[in-house]
Amino acid sequence: MSQIQSYQGALLQARGVTKRYGAFTAVDSVDLNVMPGTIHSVIGPNGAGKTSLFHTLTGTVPITAGSIRFEDREVGHLPGHQRVQCGLARSFQVTSLFQSLSVRENLRVAAQGRAPRAALFGWRAPREGDAATAMAESLLGRFRLESVALRAAALLSHGQQRRLEVAMALAARPKIVFLDEPTSGMGVDDIQEMKQLIFSLKQDGFAVVLIEHNMDIVMGISDTITVMQLGRVLVEGTPNAIRSDDRVRKAYLGNMITGGMN
């Protein structure tokens, strides 16, 4: 009972989320509650269904069964592009940019996605004072991309591309942002910077749902951690609870989660 009450204020409530591809069940009746202004990490071994869960929550692929409530509105049946206007946005594990467009234009287009009708029937060129243009400018600064603002996204370094990837998710002013391995392939220095960035999102009031393999980040900045295995939720809890959980240790086959401390 106390459990249910504590989920009352949840920004996102997923119940029984299931995703099947033919006979294969990638996500098997997963429940997830994301509280506002928190960082909620989803971890688990490769193939645990983390990215598939992201796909269903953000509408990248249709859900097979279950319900997703966001701010007391059922969004489980909405296509992904409509969930953006509700306040959900995501980044991708494999960098997914508008390669031939400039960095600034990548961000402007992403920001305009909050009001897509203004683009569909937008017969004028975007201007300086537009909300989307202003948002793009502020993100350029925040993600240290000003110096490459006019460069085509394809020509950026890997670290810059990863930053742009995350920046584009924030451009549509979401209330909750899903980051799928934002540090994948990054160097050590870039990873620390990304950790700071993600933490600063929480301070700005965003709810962050994070898939991440880097345990330093997961244990360092998460409020809640959900561990997945074989499409199901294995355990959910605070970083400390997860660190000392036997089942988690077994799932990870060793001590990578404790950083060799135990």
Next chain:
Amino acid sequence: MALPLALSSGSLATELLIYAMAAMACNLLLGYTGLMSFGQGIFFGLGSYASGLLLLHLKVSMALALLGATGIGALAAVFVGWFAIRQRGVYFVMLTLAFAQMFYFLAYSMPDITGGDNGLLDIARPNVQFFGQEMFNTGSPWRYYAFVGVVFLAVFVVMQCVAESKFGRTLLSIRDNEARASAVGYNVKSFKLLAFVISGAVTGLAGGLHAMLTGIAPLSSIEYHVSETILLMTIIGGTGNLFASVIGAAAYVVTADWLASVWPRWMLLLGLLLIAVTLYMQKGLWGVLERAALALRSRRAAAPAAAVEAGQGEQA
């Protein structure tokens, strides 16, 4: 607009402008949205028939005939696009191809309306009127050219606005990465459909103008060959911007006219040109011009520098 200086035939110059419009419309799909449509001939042919029928049976004014051609082009694009954009890549291409065939046989099998094999004949070209007052006589080839030139300029300006607009720039993002465009909040299908409709409308207009140019709306105007020609012009010109399509259409029309007088199998040479473009100049003729301009500029930039050095040498 400088065409009268370069070309001796008014009809040829007019044809060039008409195909330039069609190629621009094709470029909006191919270059800006990443959709390779083999169905542009549908809209061109329907535009021809529409203006032909309106002029033959209802004796409407120039404006109404062109409006009809544009409207039917847009309407057909809604229909074709509605189905075709449901698929991507090769399947999209196949669907447009299938629709092109379907509309061709539809036109062929309705001789009462379309004249079947013969097409519509003796379409009279009306003068431009304004509230019943004759404004401009389009009788001679060069006079009609002037009229088409004005229409062309208007279409070019409108298309350029579309390409530069928020809508056009969203199309570019869809071309680059459809999945991401959807993930940042755009309903990709409605953007594609609208691009399709704009393209269909402009192509229909071009078809209508073409019927008035030749005085006939033949069955061949809705043939698959027209789709192919328009696509060829677009690719030869380059898909980077709209003016490239004008260059592509000009190159095609002028070369075809010249080659046809030299050698009846000129289509073969055109095939070679296409192979050359796809192999060595993927940005089309526009890309070649761009490179030439760049080379010229760098040489010009080098020339004053050399002059300055020479001057310094003299001082020393």
